[in-house]
Amino acid sequence: MRSRPLLTAVAGLTVLATTLTGCGAFGGGSADLQIYSARHYDLEGAFGEFTDETGISVEFISGDDAELLERLKAEGDDTPADVFMTVDAGNLWNGARQGELAATDSAVLRDAVPEDLRESDGRWYGLALRARTVTYNPDAVDPSEFDAVETYAGLADPKWKGRLCMRDATSAYTQSLVASLIELHGRERALEIVQGWVANDVAIMSNDVLLLEAIDAGTCDVGINNHYYLARLLEENPDLDVDLFWASQEGAGTHVNISGAGVVEGADNPEDALRLIEWLATDGQNAFVDANHEYPVNPSVEPEPLIAGFGDFKRMPLNAEAYGTFNAEAVDLLAEAGYR
Structure with a gap:
């Protein structure tokens, strides 16, 4: 001991x-x-x-x-x-x-x-x-619009300007996602991605449920969510106007x-x-x-059956050390990019 x-x-x-x-x-x-x-x-x-x-x-x-x-x-x-x-x-x-x-x-x-x-x-x-992947309003988005190789990075494309909702910078979900981008792409490229999100006038939400409700209401077209928040809302309301897209299936895989x-x-x-x-x-x-x-x-x-209905997906290998060691750098990067 x-x-x-x-x-x-x-x-x-x-x-x-x-x-x-x-x-x-x-x-x-x-x-x-x-x-x-x-x-x-x-x-x-x-x-x-x-x-x-x-x-x-x-x-x-x-x-x-x-x-x-x-x-x-x-x-x-x-x-x-x-x-x-x-x-x-x-x-x-x-x-x-x-x-x-x-x-x-x-x-x-x-x-x-x-x-x-x-x-x-x-x-x-x-x-x-838990998988943190892209969610979208099917009335406003065709899934062919997403970059199947680098879906998270693809949301920095100017075509998504005024259409994005994401979680706040203090969320562990956001920080671990950005840490994984630092590991995958290096700090310079990860900073460019987050700056692209900011340049697209990303609307910041304080929790995943509000984010999904905003997509359903048409306030924004696309977000990044933990999959189970969508499952919870679909259990309550099967007519929720939100679909899930498995990110980066032709690339590194979906962040988990x-x-x-x-x-x-x-x-x-x-x-x-x-x-x-x-x-x-x-x-x-x-x-x-x-x-x-x-x-x-x-x-x-x-x-369980509801999430089994989301289909199979390729997940990004999880690197806990990267999530931990890059956490402080992710926080600094988000601040440098002006991400709230």
């Missing part, structure tokens, strides 16, 4: 505690496992099933990735957390780099999780896959990210923590991903 000295900034811990969004418990009494989770949706069903099947009780505390990672660092060896769960590969990489996640050896997870969706020393594993988890370094119950992660990647895959319309990372598990 490594040494993680407690921080003396009690006031900082108080601030962190007030920003967390609540907790849930399954199994009653004192929980066997404590989960710090930045994944705020659809945990109850999966964790409840795990408790029913194994008898291992689970409690989780929710917050955003940065808050929870700072909490782990502040608590040091006294942390009650057994599992750290995030919604961005860069944050998982960062947690491992800072020594907050333990190396594990699991043949189950090596078989269940593709190599680029897990850390080589088993410090974290992807559990749910993950929800994933790792065993906390110095966890009180590392064996059951790893057992939970193994279950979520195998028997519990559908329970974990289906309600939120995410893709299973496990290739032997079928996606």
Whole structure:
């Protein structure tokens, strides 16, 4: 067990505690496992099933990735957390780099999780896959207008001027997409792409749902969304006037990210923590991903019917290190380009 000295900034811990969004418990009494989770949706069903099947009780505390990672660092060896769960590969990489996640050896997870969706020393594993791709209003756009090789870069073409909606620069989704463009094209070309979006008078939205509603209403013609937000809205309204285009299928593939988890370094119950992660990647895959319309990372598990209807797609290989190491550069690049 490594040494993680407690921080003396009690006031900082108080601030962190007030920003967390609540907790849930399954199994009653004192929980066997404590989960710090930045994944705020659809945990109850999966964790409840795990408790029913194994008898291992689970409690989780929710917050955003940065808050929870700072909490782990502040608590040091006294942390009650057994599992750290995030919604961005860069944050998982960062947690491992800072020594907050333990190396594990699991043949189950090596078989269940593709190599680029897990850390080589088993410090974290992807559990749910989300694709960030192009969405559009079919009344205003013919999909033949999209560049099938470099779809994201193609939105910098002046023909899209006044037609684009995208997420804000503070979104982890935006930052990881831009980080992937830096890795793929280099900083200079990535800057040109983002400057092209800005030159096209991109309308900035604070969340993906508003973005999709704007496309449906005809406020803009094209956006970039996580696929599951579209699935959620289609579940509520099958007549939604928004279609999905799989980006860059003749090029690098569609940008993807993950929800994933790792065993906390110095966890009180590392064996059951790893057992939970193994279950979520195998028997519990559908329970974990289906309600939120995410893709299973496990290739032997079928996606739920609504997103299966989106069709197969080639995904861009995920490079968590790039998402993490290029994050600060992506933030600077967005600012330099004037992207809000």
